[in-house]
Amino acid sequence: DSGVTQTPKHLITATGQRVTLRCSPRSGDLSVYWYQQSLDQGLQFLIQYYNGEERAKGNILERFSAQQFPDLHSELNLSSLELGDSALYFCASSARGGERIYNEQFFGPGTRLTVL
């Protein structure tokens, strides 16, 4: 158990809908990262938040947005869903902002999103 929790575990929805994925980092971790793992691709970095502020951005679609709240939990919002958004979405946390020697990220179990 990494200490990172994600809800829900599974989500099935229809095209055009909007969903929210939730992540609680390990106790004390300030950074939260979101990754997408599609069937035909590896883990793709989406976005990082550090202590409530956006820190780094990857290839995140404009239809996707995220935020980190004062209690450090994070939510990833996916809107106008398309079939191709079906994937595993992982959240990870790390102790600090990503400084080199503290770059180990601890992953949650993931949310499996299926768009029908």
Add this chain to the structure above:
Amino acid sequence: DQQVKQNSPSLSVQEGRISILNCDYTNSMFDYFLWYKKYPAEGPTFLISISSIKDKNEDGRFTVFLNKSAKHLSLHIVPSQPGDSAVYFCAAAPNAGGTSYGKLTFGQGTILTVHP
């Protein structure tokens, strides 16, 4: 453009023997490297990391070697155990002016099977 490549999709090894997983990268800005292990239906689990100022890091049965000139790293598992059977991902992080932001770039993964 795949900046981190694991060219072997799978590897099969006998219990007790050495497993060697390989990873190549193209981005010269990467200077911190990590290996993660992933079981089905779970998130990736951090295994071991190495900074570019080193060429070897050891932790129990796991050793990571880094060859900067060849932009190549490898993970050695000795001795291999059936419980090591999983997907192994290498990941790389950039050096951004002394602090390495959290964006990890992952390889596609190698499925390791250790036979009893």
